[in-house]
Amino acid sequence: xxxxxxxxxxxxxxxxxxAIQAYEEGVQDILLIERDFELGGILKQCIHNGFGLHIFxxxxxxxxxxxxxxxxxxxxxxxxxxxxxxxxxxNEKKIIAVNKELGILNIQTQAIILAMGxxxxxxxxxxxxxxxxxxxxxxxxxxxxxxxxxxxPGKDIVILGSGDIGLIMARRFTLEGAKVRCVVELMPxxxxxxxxxxxxxxxxxxxxxxxxxxxxxxxxxxxxGVTVAEVDDNNLPILAxxxxxxxxxxLLSVGLIPENxxxxxxxxKLDDRTGGPIVNQRMETSTQGIFAxxxxxxxxxxxxxxxxxxxxxxxxxxxxxxxxxxxxYADAIPVRVLKxxxxxxxxYFQGKEMLNGRQELFMxxxxxxxxxxxxxxxxxxxxxTKTLNYVKPSEMINVALQKEELCQANPNYxxxxxxxxxxxx
Amino acid sequence: xxxVIIIGGGVVGCMIARELSKYNLAITLVEKNEDVACGTSKxxxxxxxxxxxxxxxxxxxxxxxxxxxxxxxxxEELDVPFKxxxxxxxxxxxxxxxxxxxxxxxxxxxxxxxxDYWDTDKILEVEPYLKKTVRRALYAPTAGIIxxxxxxxxxxxxxxxxxxxxxxxxxxxxxxxxxDENLVVRTSKGDLQGKYVINAAGLxxxxxxxxxxxxxxxxIPRKGEYLIFDKEYGYLAQMVLFxxxxxxxxxxxxxxTVDGNVFIGPNSNNIDDKTDVSVQREGIEEIISGGxxxxxxxxxxxxxxxxxxxxxxxxxxxxxxxxxxKVKGFINVGGIExxxxxxxxxxxxxxxxxxxxxxxxLEKKNNFIPHRPRKYRFREMDNEAREKLxxxxxxxxxxxxxxxxxxxxxxxxxxxxxxxxxxIDGIKRRTRAGMGRCQGGFCSPKVLAILAEELKVxxxxxxxxxxxxxxxxxxxxEYL
Ligand SMILES: Cc1cc2nc3c(=O)[nH]c(=O)nc-3n(C[C@H](O)[C@H](O)[C@H](O)COP(=O)(O)OP(=O)(O)OC[C@H]3O[C@@H](n4cnc5c(N)ncnc54)[C@H](O)[C@@H]3O)c2cc1C
Ligand SMILES: Cc1cc2nc3c(=O)[nH]c(=O)nc-3n(C[C@H](O)[C@H](O)[C@H](O)COP(=O)(O)OP(=O)(O)OC[C@H]3O[C@@H](n4cnc5c(N)ncnc54)[C@H](O)[C@@H]3O)c2cc1C
Numbered sequence: 009x010x011x012x013x014x015x016x017x018x019x020x021x022x023x024x025x026x027a028i029q030a031y032e033e034g035v036q037d038i039l040l041i042e043r044d045f046e047l048g049g050i051l052k053q054c055i056h057n058g059f060g061l062h063i064f065x066x067x068x069x070x071x072x073x074x075x076x077x078x079x080x081x082x083x084x085x086x087x088x089x090x091x092x093x094x095x096x097x098x099n100e101k102k103i104i105a106v107n108k109e110l111g112i113l114n115i116q117t118q119a120i121i122l123a124m125g126x127x128x129x130x131x132x133x134x135x136x137x138x139x140x141x142x143x144x145x146x147x148x149x150x151x152x153x154x155x156x157x158x159x160x161p162g163k164d165i166v167i168l169g170s171g172d173i174g175l176i177m178a179r180r181f182t183l184e185g186a187k188v189r190c191v192v193e194l195m196p197x198x199x200x201x202x203x204x205x206x207x208x209x210x211x212x213x214x215x216x217x218x219x220x221x222x223x224x225x226x227x228x229x230x231x232x233g234v235t236v237a238e239v240d241d242n243n244l245p246i247l248a249x250x251x252x253x254x255x256x257x258x259l260l261s262v263g264l265i266p267e268n269x270x271x272x273x274x275x276x277k278l279d280d281r282t283g284g285p286i287v288n289q290r291m292e293t294s295t296q297g298i299f300a301x302x303x304x305x306x307x308x309x310x311x312x313x314x315x316x317x318x319x320x321x322x323x324x325x326x327x328x329x330x331x332x333x334x335x336x337y338a339d340a341i342p343v344r345v346l347k348x349x350x351x352x353x354x355x356y357f358q359g360k361e362m363l364n365g366r367q368e369l370f371m372x373x374x375x376x377x378x379x380x381x382x383x384x385x386x387x388x389x390x391x392x393t394k395t396l397n398y399v400k401p402s403e404m405i406n407v408a409l410q411k412e413e414l415c416q417a418n419p420n421y422x423x424x425x426x427x428x429x430x431x432x433x
Numbered sequence: 434x435x436x437v438i439i440i441g442g443g444v445v446g447c448m449i450a451r452e453l454s455k456y457n458l459a460i461t462l463v464e465k466n467e468d469v470a471c472g473t474s475k476x477x478x479x480x481x482x483x484x485x486x487x488x489x490x491x492x493x494x495x496x497x498x499x500x501x502x503x504x505x506x507x508x509e510e511l512d513v514p515f516k517x518x519x520x521x522x523x524x525x526x527x528x529x530x531x532x533x534x535x536x537x538x539x540x541x542x543x544x545x546x547x548x549d550y551w552d553t554d555k556i557l558e559v560e561p562y563l564k565k566t567v568r569r570a571l572y573a574p575t576a577g578i579i580x581x582x583x584x585x586x587x588x589x590x591x592x593x594x595x596x597x598x599x600x601x602x603x604x605x606x607x608x609x610x611x612x613d614e615n616l617v618v619r620t621s622k623g624d625l626q627g628k629y630v631i632n633a634a635g636l637x638x639x640x641x642x643x644x645x646x647x648x649x650x651x652x653i654p655r656k657g658e659y660l661i662f663d664k665e666y667g668y669l670a671q672m673v674l675f676x677x678x679x680x681x682x683x684x685x686x687x688x689x690t691v692d693g694n695v696f697i698g699p700n701s702n703n704i705d706d707k708t709d710v711s712v713q714r715e716g717i718e719e720i721i722s723g724g725x726x727x728x729x730x731x732x733x734x735x736x737x738x739x740x741x742x743x744x745x746x747x748x749x750x751x752x753x754x755x756x757x758x759k760v761k762g763f764i765n766v767g768g769i770e771x772x773x774x775x776x777x778x779x780x781x782x783x784x785x786x787x788x789x790x791x792x793x794x795l796e797k798k799n800n801f802i803p804h805r806p807r808k809y810r811f812r813e814m815d816n817e818a819r820e821k822l823x824x825x826x827x828x829x830x831x832x833x834x835x836x837x838x839x840x841x842x843x844x845x846x847x848x849x850x851x852x853x854x855x856x857i858d859g860i861k862r863r864t865r866a867g868m869g870r871c872q873g874g875f876c877s878p879k880v881l882a883i884l885a886e887e888l889k890v891x892x893x894x895x896x897x898x899x900x901x902x903x904x905x906x907x908x909x910x911e912y913l
């Protein structure tokens with residue numbers, strides 16, 4: 009049995025920042041476990057730039073962004089084991105992991121930070137009818153083939169879903185000389201960042217078909233084409249609009265799912281809206297001493313917010329280890345989601361003495377709004393409002409609540425809503 | 434020159450190959466695909482039926498009940514997961530109760546052991562997620578579930594160890610009588626000569642029989658579509674749950690798999706194209722509505738994949754297992770629709786008798802190897818056993834497929850085994866890498882790299898399955 013004070017699972021930007029923060033807060037005995045052969049997580053395959061605008065006021069590539077944290081981490085006395093897969097965790101904070109050199113590792117720790125990232129939604133989850141040939145890839149898998157392995161999964165491409173990875177790959181494939189025929193999106197708006205729609209599609213004259221979907225896959229061995237159709241108000245295909253588009257490759261960029269198989273083993277409660285753990289303001293899950301941050305908690309569009317959230321988790325774990333176990337978890341203030349908001353993190357505030365100076369709230373809207381009013385309401389009346397411009401479901405909203413604002417009101421619950429300005433309903 | 438040439442590497446062809454490999458014979462199995470278990474034997478309900486369905490007196494009835502009895506020992510011998518979990522036929526109204534009564538009688542006539550009626554309480558105690566209005570069920574203790582491709586692959590591996598030769602990617606284009614004694618089988622990879630030819634070509638058995646000039650019959654493909662749910666919902670069904678059958682099909686079932694998933698399906702629709710295994714929108718709707726009649730709360734957001742299989746339904750209505758009267762030495766095994774998988778061991782037994790009748794001299798081998806090489810399933814091992822294994826071979830400490838916890842050791846083994854995997858799908862069927870919730874998103878680049886390294890070829894050569902299904906189309910910078 010190996011004994012540790014804190015174990016961080018996952019060495020992407022979330023795990024890196026969380027470990028660094030915990031160390032800076034005084035945790036001595038930290039182990040970071042990563043299943044890949046190097047640190048950096050998904051960032052290693054994101055060779056485009058656009059990382060770090062908030063944190064470094066610079067446009068870095070994914071690997072560059074990760075490298076800054078990896079360097080910092082290496083200066084600290086934090087133990088890292090690579091090529092090691094965590095297989096199991098328990099609510100007693102026992103961890104079982106495996107690697108080639110050491111075999112099965114049994115670890116007992118006092119606190120855990122979950123930072124396992126997410127996985128991509130697949131064709132099966134969408135139930136696209138048709139054959140099952142080669143040539144259908146999730147956008148992230150295609151990104152890995154191109155950027156890490158140096159191979160082209162295809163040269164004549166249709167992209168389903170306008171998530172950021174799909175948009176980035178539309179540009180990447182075009183630059184590599186492949187033809188990208190179109191991006192097909194079910195919703196009436198893109199699911200990616202506006203800047204990616206502009207820089208990856210518009211700049212290359214790649215059409216984006218909104219309110220469309222792929223209704224059939226053709227080709228028995230390798231993909232030969234897809235049938236695309238417009239959808240009606242119930243998102244059902246309008247068959248009269250069906251068009252056949254020949255292609256050898258279909259990329260799916262239809263959403264990411266937080267990877268919480270391990271969390272479930274430790275009886276961590278999950279939020280149906282985020283797909284990640286329910287956490288309090290210090291990113292602590294329903295299992296005390298287990299924290300979560302990054303894409304395992306909810307899917308992020310910007311890595312800067314991942315870092316910000318991971319620092320909260322790192323500090324939370326440090327606080328927990330120094331005094332935590334006596335903290336008062338009982339008087340929790342739930343943060344409820346009302347009209348206009350798809351989800352919110354954290355889902356509750358807990359223990360006044362555990363509050364930070366600033367309480368970060370991360371949320372997403374249910375639909376795009378040119379101008380929206382964010383209202384933080386409670387049983388004691390409205391606590392805060394803020395007007396926001398150009399709200400989109402694909403761009404996370406981050407607002408902070410000062411400790412005083414919360415303590416003065418002393419609410420029993422909070423209710424968050426987003427109202428479109430000009431919408432009187 | 435072979436004694437026996439088998440056409441078709443489905444469960445029927447491979448079972449016959451394995452049975453015949455117990456004797457001193459020269460045998461070749463010819464398959465048009467790149468691997469065994471690429472036809473109907475990989476896409477079916479995987480139920481080892483008890484045998485109450487088929488009409489008494491038919492070959493289907495006789496071979497099903499007999500075939501069923503072989504599975505526990507056979508799966509033990511070949512190290513294939515098999516679960517004898519029993520089946521229920523569910524009745525929700527008076528008419529269905531009547532039909533279930535008829536099935537009970539039929540089952541007794543067919544010689545199915547242990548049949549019993551269960552009442553609502555008993556049913557819901559075992560199957561709490563079932564629709565509460567269920568009134569009665571026919572319980573069959575001898576029914577079970579199996580992994581159909583793993584079983585077929587195991588038969589092929591073991592017969593290969595015992596000397597059967599396999600010729601892949603070699604579609605048969607003709608069968609001719611060249612002398613009184615000998616037949617020639619023409620394939621895209623050249624001609625084969627043999628004394629006996631066994632036609633186990635599944636959906637195409639009618640065409641092969643016609644090519645050979647033997648008896649004519651027609652096979653009509655009848656499609657069955659399926660949806661599989663995430664393992665997380667494996668608790669929804671314990672046993673094989675059938676609705677009360679209609680005249681044409683056993684209906685849409687809710688059924689666990691040996692690997693812990695639950696599926697719904699199949700529907701049953703005649704089609705024209707024997708290679709059309711596409712899943713259609715209407716089909717998906719049909720099986721969902723069918724599944725909901727048994728388990729109302731299906732986790733439709735947690736479907737991991739869909740697939741379809743084609744029943745080889747013959748115009749004769751029963752299995753066609755006989756030596757040709759027209760072409761001596763040619764033996765038909767056609768129309769092997771459900772319960773064909775279950776019947777396969779009994780079919781092979783019957784083929785041995787037919788061969789003896791047709792004059793083949795059989796002499797048992799004294800060096801027959803009954804077991805295939807040991808297979809490790811990391812996912813199912815305890816940590817002590819895992820630890821030991823990793824000490825012997827560190828590749829077993831390297832997890833490649835995170836959803837199904839498949840290690841590099843298992844993938845390398847799948848390639849190096851007898852009749853090893855050559856494709857991504859071959860690896861998938863042998864190890865389950867890529868069969869989980871992320872459907873290979875995470876592991877397929879790694880599996881591809883291991884295949885290329887082991888087979889000593891370029892990554893661009895690696896295929897998903899057959900020729901033309903290459904995964905990568907080139908290196909970057911090649912299209913600029
Ligand atoms: C393709 C893509 C493009 C993006 N583009 C941008 C952009 O342009 N700009 C921007 O600011 N943001 C971008 N983002 C968003 C942001 O970078 C990510 O959300 C962020 O990288 C998530 O970090 P993470 O640490 O939570 O997850 P990850 O980076 O996925 O890290 C998780 C790590 O955990 C490890 N792990 C998981 N399970 C286990 C286990 N059981 N045992 C051991 N280790 C495990 C994984 O190997 C991985 O290294 C992009 C995201 C993606 C996916
Ligand atoms: C929807 C569905 C559900 C079913 N459920 C069950 C069940 O629960 N229990 C049960 O017992 N049975 C079930 N069955 C039936 C069972 O799957 C089949 O009876 C069995 O798999 C048939 O095996 P086979 O070897 O005859 O055919 P196949 O597996 O189709 O094998 C035939 C092989 O012949 C090859 N071939 C064809 N033409 C040529 C050629 N010209 N040259 C070379 N090779 C050729 C093909 O490539 C193929 O590999 C089901 C079937 C279906 C479709």
